[in-house]
Amino acid sequence: MKKKNVVAFQGERGAFSELAAVQLLGAGLEFLPCERFEQMFRALQDGAANAAVVPIENTLHGSVHENYDHLLNFDHRIVAETSVRIVHNLIVPPGTKFSALKQVYSHPVALNQCLRFFAAHPKLEKKTFYDTAGSVKMMMAERPPGAAAIASSLAAANYGGEILKASIEDDRKNYTRFFLLRRPDFPLPKRSAASKVSLVFTTRNSPGSLFRALAALALRDISLVKIESRPMRGRPWEYLFYLDFLGHVDDPNVKHALAHLGEVSDLIRVLGCYPAAGGES
């Protein structure tokens, strides 16, 4: 019998991470929801899952440093990326009228991203919950009177909720970028023409050290698409850099660039080479 492909993600069923998994891999997947990020990396290591979908940065909230740390501490390759627009929907038990609503449950970050909606409807009370999708699950199971929840359309579909108002978020430029990690037995998603490489490197913080490191790429006409410094606590003058560039690790020009970068940095770790998800991601 063929072994099932299991995709680990953090959150409840219907979380934005599950939406990213569907975007990357299509429908018909088996999922392993995890409470914490580290659990998905462990699940992948132990074989409890053979793929994982990992949020890595958000256009409003920046990079998820914890997941960069797990990418360094575990040894799973990035094989794909995608961006999910964070669309918040007002979800109710089917047939509920808007006029009957009194309380709206969700994660406080999601509630705070819908402040214009709450300002327009001052009779609705914000009720905090540990998870966006979890608030839909609770609402459908316990049916508190007058309750709605804010979550993804997938959470509405998963728990049988009805979307009463779609896209009530204040900011439409709220996107989360996800990486797909996999074990060798998980089928690779289809490839696109352009490739991207993600890596981490460290340098001593002497003036010009980053400039010298970037020469490895600039002198070979390689395009950067992300750079971010992260001070290393306890070692105040050392920096870790996150770097993404366009190119493929099998391209000789990229091989030379990585060798050159290795010469001028203390540590270099390629986290993966994967199809680039288009200019807007």
Added chain:
Amino acid sequence: MKKKNVVAFQGERGAFSELAAVQLLGAGLEFLPCERFEQMFRALQDGAANAAVVPIENTLHGSVHENYDHLLNFDHRIVAETSVRIVHNLIVPPGTKFSALKQVYSHPVALNQCLRFFAAHPKLEKKTFYDTAGSVKMMMAERPPGAAAIASSLAAANYGGEILKASIEDDRKNYTRFFLLRRPDFPLPKRSAASKVSLVFTTRNSPGSLFRALAALALRDISLVKIESRPMRGRPWEYLFYLDFLGHVDDPNVKHALAHLGEVSDLIRVLGCYPAAGGES
């Protein structure tokens, strides 16, 4: 009569932002707590406050892009920085015994940063609340039986709570960096020897464009302390960079570097020049 100095911050009284204000400016301040970040920038513009304390990055969660946007959209100068270690305390009404506790209220991010504590005390139920300090305020006002809250020591002091267990956070490397903004009538904090400059610039994303921009600093032996790229949505091939370096805007070497950087970038905005808060910040 001398006008009072009023410091705006986001959150309830006792929030980590208030702790940052005390660290930067000492005790005896008057505060203006704001619900949203944008409100503090407006309060500073309108004169309702004459200083504001703004979280700009966290060692676990990355840069607060929203506040970089407000720094660009408003015209307030950064005049100081500080780093606050995020210490979570278990706070109860005075005299409460640990054995009597059933539920612990806090913001879900704080609850998730104390998972080891909850694993060691499985009978304690996590209850989400919109704010860490707000959970102490509610607990002291409403006294739900068996309730504790997780928040800063300042929140305990402000609302008369007792710290039953100090520092229950999983990760001691959780720091938030704050900027102090001020109106001209607010007294400047005392200066230190080393200075730092924060700026934002944009370049077209051609190969080597960042390399050419960094030459402006590297060729003048100026030390970078932060660099971060942020893709500009809707303009997929344009990038905004956040950059901090050591130096003073009045130093001729720095003036030349800024002029040179201005030549090779489409936009450059110095957000402030302020005393550097030491290597570990």
